[in-house]
Amino acid sequence: MSDQLPRFAAVERVVHGTLGVLMIACLLTAAVLYNGSLALAVGHRHAVELVHVWSGFALPVPLLLGAASSAYRTDVRRLNRFTPADWQWLRSKDRRSGRIRVGKFNAGQKLNAALSAGAILLLLGTGTLMFFTGLVRLAWRSGATFVHDWVALALGLLVIGHLVFALRDGEALRGMWSGRVSARWARREHAAWVDEVRPPPAG
Amino acid sequence: MSEPQERSELDGTPVGRRVVLGLLGLGVVGVVTGSAVQDALSRLVAHDPTGLSQLVPLGSAFRYYSVTGSVESRDASSYSLSVSGLVARPATYTLADLQQLPQVSITRDFHCVTGWYVDDVPWTGVRLSHLLDLAAPTSDAVAIRFRSFDGVYTENMTLEQARADDVLVALTMYGEPVTHQHGGPVRIYAAPMYGYKSTKWLSGIELTDRDIPGYWEDRGYPLDGIIGE
Structure with a gap:
């Protein structure tokens, strides 16, 4: 029995990587558009705006194209679904001990996915209202700006949190980079998933 | 098991x-x-x-827009404003010249076309219509092209819009000289219109025989930019 388990298909890794690059482009240009000192230091507002707007409109494209892959669709379903063990994991204080047997994704990853997806949709919608200024009346455009600002701030913090957790766990990073993880790591972090993809020998 | x-x-x-x-x-x-x-x-x-x-994006705050790289600062010794084009009396004003003309104060909300706004911003400056009267536009003049010393930005306005009482060549904002960040020492403040119509770092007022689209108008923003339209 090999001590490696396949974790992410090539399609999933490409979707994740493309989304990551577009997300970072959006967040960096957002910082320039929003922060006065950065805005004046960088200038070139129209160019920065073009990068921001088109990276933003492109953001959902890899997410939608990925749906052609059944591995991707299955993982989206896993991220969407919460089991009793997920709720237990969220409430427990020793959630990292491995006592609670979580599936392929822990509840934190699932929440991150749901909040990111919701935030991306909100930013797309409100960004569209801000970019095509003829769509709605001024008061709603002001409301769209209000929502866009707050959601962008929250998503920026979420992405930073996501990166911090990823960088603290080399094996998790390797899983997203190469697609494979060690069975030892998987048993500790995602025991229920290991049992599912590699059933224990019947007693 | x-x-x-x-x-x-x-x-x-x-x-x-x-x-x-x-x-x-x-x-x-x-x-x-x-x-x-x-x-x-x-x-x-x-x-x-x-x-x-x-x-954090709490409440109302200005966002600083610049369409070029860094913009050099100008002060009383290096600043000048030209009024040119289809006028009987072209002129060049220093900051001191502008300060000696009659000053008008107005307080209005500042609206960006993308939706952000700042309530009750007080401005003081010379009515644009006063500078136009001094320059005496010829009968061919129908519009204005504003230029900025950032070297790139331009704006347009019809002569009729420019003559409104609440369109200023602004010298102060919140009671202080307009800062470099806000387009000082001299900028336009056009109260009836979105922010992009209020040219920052104003260097030229040119009278033209047609309404030539400015920087953002060339990039799809409305030619008139009246707030609420």
């Missing part, structure tokens, strides 16, 4: 979908009521002594 009863991850409850739909619902409420909520927030943080509220 039997496994403990464990539901597969694939058959859990669709919490992710509920979170996404909930966020979308909140977003719709936010778009419709955000303008009022922002007003309330900005009243709340109006006298924040810590300055921490500058770091």
